[in-house]
Amino acid sequence: MKHHRTTAAVLLAAAVITAATGCGTTTDAGTKPAATPSKQTDPFTGLTAAQIELEARTATAAASSLRMNGTIYADGQSIDVNLALDTKGNCVGKLAPGELGTLDIIKNGPTVYLQGDERFWRNSLASAKRNSMPRAQSDALIAKFQGKWIKATPAMAKAMGTNVCDLSRLTDILDGDGGLNPDVKRGADITENGQPVAVVYEREAGSDEVTTIHVAKKGKPYPLRVITTGGIDDGDLYFSDFDQPVDATPPRPGQLLDPTKTAGV
Secondary structure (H helix, E strand, O other): OOOOOOOHHHHHHHHHHHHHHHOOOOOOHHHOOOOEEOOOOOOOOOOOHHHHHHHHHHHHHHOOEEEEEEEEEEOOEEEEEEEEEEOOOOEEEEEEEHHHOOEEEEEEOOEEEEEEOHHHHHHHHHHOOOOOOOHHHHHHHHHHHOOOEEEOOHHHHHHHHHHOOOHHHHHHHHHOOOOOOOOOEEOOOEEEOOEEEEEEEEEOOOOOOEEEEEEEOOOOOOEEEEEEEOOOOOEEEEEEOOOOOOOOOOOOHHHEEOHHHOOOO
């Protein structure tokens, strides 16, 4: 079996595309300041690239919360992601899956609330397998959805929790088997967004796919950025807000719409 891949982008791509197309503010990852070479003292002196990568995986697996912000690609489309999630089952943020619109998410424990824009709901209705709703009826339904939160069905809530908002699953896969990855190499250190980072990377055997991880050199060795290029599911994700509270306060009653009561629209 192939050694685990420390690429959150690939994991999240599969998760997000499943949830978003089956049922985000567009991130600013592309506008972040360019990275510059770092001349900071190296806390990883004496460690191999594989050991640095292991430290990053271990730190992430121990985090109680984090935020992911960036763009991933799956099945030929881009997905903008901005999600804060924790080990208590809370998750808040936005997904913008390509041309499908934008979806806001609040997951409070097992309960999930969704708020889509007009384009998201229109695409969702159009892709429903058994949708035979007349255009006028769907227009009226979408109008009712605007500005409202909808409580997800148990099946959808389970899918969101399993595929998108499960930090424990994400960190378990990141941590892999907990061993060293001999294929990881170290590049030149840089300073990105004012933070010195060590750069480690792995090239997929027999392909052009490269996964690059920027590991914090100050504080805990968290992965601050994961970039995957040259593969089928590329991505560029920034990680931040480690161990910070995730405010998953449910929408107020007046903001909620019960979809089961819109059947007559």
